[in-house]
Amino acid sequence: MANITLKGNAINTIGNLPKTGTKAADFKLTAVDLSQKSLSDFSGKKVILNIFPSVDTGTCATSVREFNKKAADLENTVVLCISKDLPFAQARFCGAEGIDNVVMLSDFADGNFGKSYELEIADGPLAHLHSRSIVIIDENGDIIYTEQVSEIVDEPNYTAALNAI
Template sequence: MATVTFKGNPMTLIGSEVKVGDQAPDFTVLANDLSPVTLDTYKGAVKLISVVPSIDTGVCDAQTRRFNEEASKVENVKVLTVSVDLPFAQKRWCASNGLENVVTLSDHRDLSFGEAFGVAIKELRLLARAVFVVDSEDKVTYVEYVSEATNHPNYEAAIEAAKAAK
């Protein structure tokens, strides 16, 4: 299992660690309009899944902006940002920041995504920072569990993996 800290304190991750080559596990999260979203919602597209503890914090804001910028440059890639923020807060944040290329999804209801991808932090009921690339056949082609939740992910590696995925 991935080892993650939050501000230097060890955290317990709930769920199964996802590895390159795995079939992506299914999940149910909520779109900004409260409609359910599953892995099948984006069937046939490459998915760059950016996982953040809370979209309205510095590193999470920067991560979401960076992937939003890159999304418009990569064909057939859906950039999904998943957090436990309420859908209303995600929608308000995207609108006030003018982000149009990233889809924000909320795992607040039952941590379905967090447990399926092994990023639910037991002690905080937040998601650990991570990035996953899932190809058009739902095979995981890139995984990064960021070891310290307040650090940035490797943007370049994730973007290159999304470009290389079919």
């Protein structure tokens, strides 16, 4: 289990993020148009997984906005913003914010992504949601960078993540 905090209060995840140098596990997530997307749909590209509890919180919304800005300048790279929010909420947020450089994906249907990547929160008020994490996968499907934000209300380290690409 990873030990993280929510406003200074200890909470845990069900495990630890995948290790760098390992193959990224495939997944099936729901896009805002209700189609199914998997990691193999982005084969041959660098993939930034921006993972968070809910787009309806300030820090989560900020991370989507920041990656949306930075994604426009990244070559052969796609940013996937992943939460358990319903695809309708993700679409509403993107429409209201003018978000168009990232792909919003939902793990609402079965939660298998959060379990497979071991970033599901195990206890506390956010139990069963995703912990704030970044996972970067190279063109070959290998994990080259991970960050599990230790205090869930804090933003990820955008600079470190983008420098890993």
